[in-house]
Amino acid sequence: MGEFRMPTLGADMVAGTLTEWYKHPGDVVNRGDIIAAVDTDKGSIDVEVFEDGVLERVVVEEGQKVPVGTLLAVIGSGAGAPAPAAAPSPPAAAAQVPPPTPPSAAAPAAPSPSAAPTAAPLPPAHGVRASPLARRLAADLRVDLTGITGSGPGGAIVKEDVEAAAARGGGDRSARMRRAIAAAMAKSNREIPHFYLATTIDLGAASAWLAQWNAAHPPAERLLPAVLLLKATALALLEFPELNARWEQESLQPAAEVHIGMVTSLRGGGLVIPAVHQVNRRTLPELMREVRELVQRARSGTLRSSDLTDGTVTVTSLGDRGADAVFGVIYPPQTALIGFGTPAERPWVVAGQVVPRQVVTASLAADHRASDGHRGGMFLATIARLLQQPEGL
Template identity: 30%
Template structure:
């Protein structure tokens, strides 16, 4: 009877493929009880505490906090009978087989046929003693494989892998075919799927014999390079930006303007009782100007529906504000921003920023945006060529407001000057519309009284 038991990361939601270890609540050497919380794991859906499936002594933790782990990978090993003396030639019992059985884990590329560890059971048969796991060799996950027994091999044929000759490569028929097609010798491929099975990705990797570096998270003094795993918000940002940049043909236009009247208005408004306790930032007034300009140029607030071959013009403005947060760049939006009064918009903006800073922005807050502002001015930068938030037709970049020489009535005077730039999706926004929209924003900011005429 094996004492060492591994616990593999289960699918904590429905159809999740990975999770990030947030925090271990136990360490090697600790004694844990059944159902005692041992680790906190964050998935795409939730951060959850995972209770221990075993009672015993923690012998090893396989992944540290901060690591992203595939569902099905062992994360911790327990000695379930520490009173029985030292661990000598004790073999590890395979990770909980049910995970593979219950939830076909990962997406097709990484999917491996769920390997049943119900000992000696053919498909559909129950192994003796229910799901008693198959004994396997102790070692890294490539060796912790169990496999379906030979057809008709009868019962309880516990199978040991690794060490005893006869290389059998575990993989699915389609992957086998792929390997054949690509001329890859499966016996030379190291499987990374659950139980060491060879995945489609493994075969493809071997085929291009890519020089892809393995996990090397830290700084390497020899190369003077640091490799940082791409995950979480960074990965989503990268995917969204690449998607946007290579589907929507971007045009960017620039406008430099005298914002002095708006800056003066800001001081006046701040004194009004309606704005008590609310900060009127330049961004707020730019946001308001953009909303008024959308009203005059509704077609800018639209999306290109490739599937339906339609342009969807939206009668509501969910105003996205690009925010730098501890977790990375996110773009939460203010829903139905066009209906908000200036004080309401100010509050919404303030709350959005506070929520983002605290890292509490929910997926719903980031969904269904229709147009975005990126405020690079806060970093002291003048301008940029922003990339569209996917699914939107325009993004306004607001630069720093600086005292600059400006010509007024033929004289050079010092004025509060800023630059706006607007990127738009040229599939549905023509130069005329984009220019008008940007010019309207500029007019409102250089002469806020225009707002009275337009609202």
């Protein structure tokens, strides 16, 4: 029996709204199937299931906003008959007080579906005067009761107060995304002792190789410099596992694969960080295709849960219209963020001669708990070395 829970689609996500079930009780589901859509501060996300089985029971109905970790549905082996949707067991209260032989066919009181236990409730706000409904709603919406002024009987916090507080925290999508980014970045700078390194990399070989490739291929098969940078970064990370890791519970947990979260700006402001999977194992054309699809999904608001949850490290690439260098803020609980500035032609010394060369400034923001400057420097040098042999990428 498997449990399908509200995933955390980013370190800053505390709750999500289940907007649609794509599968229904009785449906067979396979690992990787998209079975639900969840609305978060960062947009609508398609959520995948991580096991094979049968969707036995839906616990959270469409439209409900629940905290991360809340049980959304039960995935079974399919051996038992699927229960009808939203048929929780009858409540104890109704069992205790049935009217004697109700002749009017009065149905036993159904439990409120939203009274379902939540996996990650806020700590109970003891000593706060709040109605049961306000408490339940606050838990669902992740609103902290201690910060709310009550308008109910005796100054008690009531439903409307919680809704108003949630609305103040709500607002339009871009404002909410700004707050979500703010929360994650503030947490990062508060908790992660960053150190920064930068190096300028000669892109002469890479640019030449790329120009040759692109000249030989139709537009749909051409590559962007960013793809070479991604691949070189992934290969370098294999040698520096402490930078492709999570820092959690006071210890370093290296990741098994290199999934690079790619900072993607959205038109109209804000950003998302969808992951390009197994970057080290992909060919450059494969990577280009995946990056193109990811950017498209990010901008059309159709990212999947795995796009947002799987990143093991983050790369921000300013592209061809940005600044020379970027010193990023690590996306917790990752341990590193690699930045690439805008490639530009600069004077470069080759064999004692100053020549114009395409160069890029690569930077590393790393968690000093997980790594040290010496290793960081070697890591950037490794990227530089790999980019000198683009045909090997």
